[in-house]
Every structure is written in structure tokens, then in C-alpha cells.
Amino acid sequence: xxxxxxxxxxxxxxxxxxxxxxxxxxxxxxxxxxxxxxxxxxxxxxxxxxxxxxxxxxxxxxxxxxxxxxxxxxxxxxxxxxxxxxxxxxxxxxxxxxxxxxxxxxxxxxxxxxxxxxxxxxxxxxxxxxxxxxxxxxxxxxxxxxxxxxxxxxxxxxxxxxxxxxxxxxxxxxxxxxxxxxxxxxxxxxxxxxxxxxxxxxxxxxxxxxxxxxxxxxxxxxxxxxxxxxxxxxxxxxxxxxxxxxxxxxxxxxxxxxxxxxxxxxxxxxxxxxxxxxxxxxxxxxxxxxxxxxxxxxxxxxx
Amino acid sequence: xxxxxxxxxxxxxxxxxxxxxxxxxxxxxxxxxxxxxxxxxxxxxxxxxxxxxxxxxxxxxxxxxxxxxxxxxxxxxxxxxxxxxxxxxxxxxxxxxxxxxxxxxxxxxxxxxxxxxxxxxxxxxxxxxxxxxxxxxxxxxxxxxxxxxxxxxxxxxxxxxxxxxxxxxxxxxxxxxxxxxxxxxxxxxxxxxxxxxxxxxxxxxxxxxxxxxxxxxxxxxxxxxxxxxxxxxxxxxxxxxxxxxxxxxxxxxxxxx
Ligand SMILES: Nc1ncnc2c1ncn2[C@@H]1O[C@H](COP(=O)(O)OP(=O)(O)OP(=O)(O)O)[C@@H](O)[C@H]1O
Ligand SMILES: [Mg+2]
Numbered sequence: 339x340x341x342x343x344x345x346x347x348x349x350x351x352x353x354x355x356x357x358x359x360x361x362x363x364x365x366x367x368x369x370x371x372x373x374x375x376x377x378x379x380x381x382x383x384x385x386x387x388x389x390x391x392x393x394x395x396x397x398x399x400x401x402x403x404x405x406x407x408x409x410x411x412x413x414x415x416x417x418x419x420x421x422x423x424x425x426x427x428x429x430x431x432x433x434x435x436x437x438x439x440x441x442x443x444x445x446x447x448x449x450x451x452x453x454x455x456x457x458x459x460x461x462x463x464x465x466x467x468x469x470x471x472x473x474x475x476x477x478x479x480x481x482x483x484x485x486x487x488x489x490x491x492x493x494x495x496x497x498x499x500x501x502x503x504x505x506x507x508x509x510x511x512x513x514x515x516x517x518x519x520x521x522x523x524x525x526x527x528x529x530x531x532x533x534x535x536x537x538x539x540x541x542x543x544x545x546x547x548x549x550x551x552x553x554x555x556x557x558x559x560x561x562x563x564x565x566x567x568x569x570x571x572x573x574x575x576x577x578x579x580x581x582x583x584x585x586x587x588x589x590x591x592x593x594x595x596x597x598x599x600x601x602x603x604x605x606x607x608x609x610x611x612x613x614x615x616x617x618x619x620x621x622x623x624x625x626x627x628x629x630x631x632x633x634x635x636x637x638x639x640x641x
Numbered sequence: 642x643x644x645x646x647x648x649x650x651x652x653x654x655x656x657x658x659x660x661x662x663x664x665x666x667x668x669x670x671x672x673x674x675x676x677x678x679x680x681x682x683x684x685x686x687x688x689x690x691x692x693x694x695x696x697x698x699x700x701x702x703x704x705x706x707x708x709x710x711x712x713x714x715x716x717x718x719x720x721x722x723x724x725x726x727x728x729x730x731x732x733x734x735x736x737x738x739x740x741x742x743x744x745x746x747x748x749x750x751x752x753x754x755x756x757x758x759x760x761x762x763x764x765x766x767x768x769x770x771x772x773x774x775x776x777x778x779x780x781x782x783x784x785x786x787x788x789x790x791x792x793x794x795x796x797x798x799x800x801x802x803x804x805x806x807x808x809x810x811x812x813x814x815x816x817x818x819x820x821x822x823x824x825x826x827x828x829x830x831x832x833x834x835x836x837x838x839x840x841x842x843x844x845x846x847x848x849x850x851x852x853x854x855x856x857x858x859x860x861x862x863x864x865x866x867x868x869x870x871x872x873x874x875x876x877x878x879x880x881x882x883x884x885x886x887x888x889x890x891x892x893x894x895x896x897x898x
Binding site for chain 1 (some may be wrong): 652655719726729
């Protein structure tokens with residue numbers, strides 16, 4: 339068995355004359371949690387729908403576990419669970435009836451009960467879905483994606499409408515399942531949440547993949563700053579610059595850290611010059627900062 | 642495929658409207674049975690029986706609504722994605738819906754048939770026998786069965802159109818209204834249609850003319866108006882149904898969701 343569960347190669351897709359996906363290629367490793375991020379309208383949901391065999395694409399190949407996926411080839415979908423855009427829900431059925439309706443013959447009642455329990459839906463699972471709130475529906479949608487214990491799960495903005503506790507529960511569930519070997523492809527705009535989950539990142543902008551790396555690489559590539567708060571910031575800035583430190587122009591006194599920046603040296607240098615230090619902080623650029631930087635610099639042209 | 646039909650049936654049975662409609666149908670039929678018993682001047686007992694105490698007309702309405710909703714609700718509720726991304730082929734999903742509706746229509750006609758027999762026995766036991774001659778050398782029961790078969794075929798012609806429209810417009814409203822207008826327009830325009838058909842013979846193959854099948858099956862003179870033999874009409878109905886279904890299938894398979 340290869341280590342790649344999803345492989346997308348040179349995928350092109352147009353809606354009418356609008357070229358929505360342009361030569362998209364990426365792959366997802368088994369057991370990894372992969373984040374798919376990008377601005378509104380970038381094509382995230384479109385990629386996911388194509389991967390689920392929901393529509394024809396102009397050219398390219400999609401394989402899941404080695405089996406080709408297209409609207410006329412759906413065998414691989416047996417291993418896939420998904421929530422795309424918003425959960426599809428029949429108002430006249432209860433949550434439990436939904437789970438029964440969409441569970442496979444091999445999925446037992448105990449599996450259904452387990453996911454209901456883990457998603458904390460027990461109190462309302464036997465109520466008709468038309469009485470559900472936005473977040474309740476969202477949880478049901480996630481439960482539907484997970485109920486058959488698929489090997490590969492696609493979640494499109496799963497944190498939509500979830501309260502902080504539910505967010506945390508979801509994170510725990512995803513991380514647990516991933517540890518047991520389930521692969522996830524997740525898109526989200528809530529980068530601070532996504533950051534806590536993903537192993538790899540795929541960034542798409544205007545239908546093109548502009549970045550694909552592991553999170554480890556991304557983090558090590560980001561700027562690290564040493565932010566100091568002093569009794570005299572202006573003087574500190576001058577002294578630090580004179581002593582060969584690179585400063586970031588953003589806010590306060592932010593020293594761009596290199597491998598031989600030592601906090602002790604900085605503190606000593608400043609106090610020798612009669613400047614009191616009130617606070618020192620290490621700041622790593624987070625996913626949001628890195629991503630905004632990336633999208634600002636990227637050269638993708640609107641076609 | 643059996644799994645899919647089971648799932649469709651499950652959804653259908655869990656809609657509140659499903660049992661409500663069956664109960665309403667029985668109530669309406671009972672009402673017409675009782676009315677015709679009380680006022681025999683206005684309604685002939687035999688005529689009431691052969692038309693299944695108006696049950697047949699109501700069934701058409703209910704089936705049109707059910708067919709448009711079984712397709713359009715998936716788009717309306719956004720459940721179409723969940724249905725389609727599974728291991729099943731698209732065609733199978735659509736066909737499972739058709740089979741469910743076929744079963745539902747058979748259920749309805751069986752219900753109407755059996756209940757009209759019950760009403761007959763309860764209300765008119767002494768009045769007439771089922772084997773009495775009605776018209777056209779057919780007994781009463783034969784007339785009723787012919788009516789039933791004719792209605793079934795012409796209803797499916799309309800239903801195939803409704804299924805197609807629901808598929809194209811993704812909404813129940815358009816499909817239901819056109820279906821109902823289509824089915825009941827016949828009585829309004831048939832006079833004009835027959836005249837035009839005298840002038841242009843090929844017009845006899847138009848779908849509205851096929852819907853005269855129930856009338857033709859229970860009369861020995863109707864073919865002079867429809868200009869078609871009964872086998873021609875049956876084939877015509879089936880052909881139109883097949884064409885509408887085929888278009889539906891193609892539309893559904895190519896749809897991006
Ligand atoms: N059915 C459709 N017909 C025409 N254009 C479409 C259709 N679906 C999507 N698009 C277009 O494709 C592009 C990508 O849409 P997509 O839904 O994949 O974006 P997204 O990355 O998921 O955005 P968001 O973050 O807002 O969910 C958009 O420009 C959108 O206008
Ligand atoms: Mg989207």
C-alpha cells in the first residue's frame with residue numbers, strides 16, 4: 339500500500355467560461371491532517387466536490403487509494419466521509435434517523451451511539467432536525483461524515499457555527515481518529531483552530547495551488563521576533579541598530595531573531611545603556627500572519 | 642439498489658404528509674360514497690363505483706406532488722451531495738427514486754381499488770352486482786379495471802414529465818403546477834385538439850391525446866376521436882414516458898452539484 343491516499347493531478351475545471359481550477363496538483367498522505375486554505379472563491383469547495391466525484395472536470399486525474407474518482411467511477415467513495423459547505427438535512431427526520439439512513443449495513447448501532455456521544459448530541463438527537471440550531475445541524479453534518487468510520491474524511495469549514503466547547507471536542511475527535519490512521523482534508527477560515535490540527539498545508543488562490551508544505555517547514559520558515567518593552571523605546575531602537583541587530587518595523591521594539599541572537603545579550607546591552615526592560619516576549623509568526631504574507635506576495639493573476 | 646430503494650421509502654414514510662394523504666384519500670372517497678347514496682339524483686351509484694368514488698383524480702394530485710418532491714427536496718435541503726458522493730452510481734440514485742414512486746403509485750391504486758370495493762359492499766350491497774353490464778359490453782368491474790389501467794398509464798406519462806421538470810428546475814412549485822395543468826388541461830383543450838387533429842393527422846401523436854387512454858379503454862367509439870387504436874395509444878403513452886425518463890436520466894447524470 340502506498341502512503342498517498344489522495345492524489346490529484348493537473349485538475350482543471352471550468353464553470354462556463356470561468357476557469358475555476360487551474361492545473362491543481364497535490365497529494366495527501368495517509369494518516370495526515372491536511373488543511374486546505376485560501377480566500378473566498380479560491381476553489382476549495384470545488385476541489386473537494388471534484389474529489390468526491392460530484393462533477394465532471396475538464397482534465398486531470400483524481401485517485402483515492404489508487405482508484406480513479408469521477409462522476410462515473412465511485413467505487414472509492416466507500417472509504418470516504420464528507421461534509422461539504424453546509425450539512426444537508428431533512429427537516430422531517432430526527433438526527434438519529436439521519437444517522438441510521440446514511441449508515442452502512444456494517445455500521446452498528448453502537449457505532450452510531452458512540453459518535454452521537456462524542457459529538458455531545460445525546461440531548462437532542464431524537465428531535466426532528468427542523469428544530470435544530472445552526473450549530474446542532476453542523477454537528478449532525480460532522481457526525482454523518484464520520485459515522486461509517488471512513489478511512490478518508492473531507493470536511494469543508496467544519497467549525498462553522500460551533501461554540502468553543504464543540505470546537506474543542508471536534509479537535510479532540512479529529513486528532514484521535516488521525517492517530518488511529520484516518521486521513522483528513524479540512525478547509526477552514528478559522529486559522530487559529532486549523533493550526534492546532536494540521537500536519538500539512540495546501541494554499542490555493544484563484545484556482546491555483548500557491549503553496550504546499552508541511553506545517554513544520556512553514557513554522558521554521560516564518561520570522562521569529564524578540565519583542566522588548568522598555569522605559570525608552572526610541573533610545574533602545576537606536577542602540578540596538580547601532581549594535582547590528584535587525585529590527586522589524588511593525589510595533590514597539592521587535593528584534594528579528596537569528597540563530598545567534600541571545601536574549602541575555604540584548605538585556606545586557608540595554609541595561610548597560612541605562613534602559614529598563616519591562617517585558618520581553620518571543621513572538622512566532624502564526625499561520626494567519628504567514629498566510630496573509632503569502633497571499634499578499636503571490637503573483638497569481640486573475641484570468 | 643435495494644438499499645437505495647429502502648432508504649427512499651424510509652424518507653417517504655417518515656414525512657408527515659405521507660400517512661395524512663392516504664387518510665385524506667379514504668375520507669374523501671367515503672364522503673363521495675355517502676353523498677351518492679344520499680343524493681342518487683346527482684350521482685349514479687354505478688358511475689361512482691367505476692370512477693372509484695373520485696379516488697383516481699385525487700391519486701393523480703398526490704402522486705404529482707410526491708414525484709416532484711422526491712427529486713426537488715434533495716436540492717432544496719442540500720442533501721443531494723450526501724446522496725451522490727457515496728459509492729453508488731448517479732443513475733442508481735435516480736432509478737431508486739423512480740422505483741420508489743412506482744411502488745407508491747401501485748400502492749395508491751391498490752388502495753383506491755380495494756377501498757372502492759369495500760364502499761360498494763357497505764353502501765350498495767343490494768343495488769347492483771359487479772358483473773352487471775355497464776357499457777360497451779363490459780361489466781362494471783371490467784370497466785373499473787380498464788379505467789384503473791388506463792389511468793395508471795396516463796398518470797405515469799404525466800409523472801415522468803413531473804420527474805423531469807423537478808430535475809431541471811430543482812423546485813417543487815414549477816413541477817407540480819405544470820404537472821397538474823398538464824393532466825387537467827386535457828378536459829379543457831381536448832375539444833379543440835380533436836378538431837385540429839382532423840385537419841393535421843400527425844397531431845394525433847401528441848402527448849395530450851395519449852392521455853385519453855382511460856376514456857378509450859372504457860368506450861367503443863372513442864377511437865374515432867383520438868384517431869388511434871388502443872394498442873397504438875398504449876405504445877404511445879409508454880414511448881412518451883420512456884422519452885421523458887431518458888431525458889431526466891441524462892440531465893441528472895450531467896448535473897454539477
Ligand atoms: N455551480 C457553480 N457555477 C458557477 N460558478 C461556480 C459554481 N460553484 C462555484 N463557482 C465559482 O467557483 C469559484 C470557486 O468556488 P468555491 O466554492 O470552490 O470557493 P471556496 O474556495 O470554497 O470559497 P469559500 O471560502 O467562500 O467557501 C468561485 O469563483 C465561484 O464563483
Ligand atoms: Mg467553500
